[in-house]
Amino acid sequence: MTRVSVSHLRQHLPAYLKRVQGGEAIQITSRGRVIARLEAEHEPAQAARQWLQGLQGRVTLVDVVSPLGPETADEAWSGDADHL
Secondary structure, three states, X not given: OEEEEHHHHHHOHHHHHHHHHXXXXXXXXXXXXXXXXXXXXXXXXXXXXXXXXXXEOOEOOXXXXXXXXXXXXHXXXXXXXXXX
């Protein structure tokens, strides 16, 4: 992560904003101490979509809101009458 002083950031703000827009995070320092971090804004919905895409192929997502219909409920049940 890039570190830059407040005074240097002020002098070159447009260049640093382009870098942040490109995905880079920048730590801002004052007197050698980190006081803030500048990073691109992330839309929560987009982050959730990316997380779900990362799970693709590793988990099985099913519809937990709609119940199984009578024709598929029997097919989905794998138990027998003795073990209800």
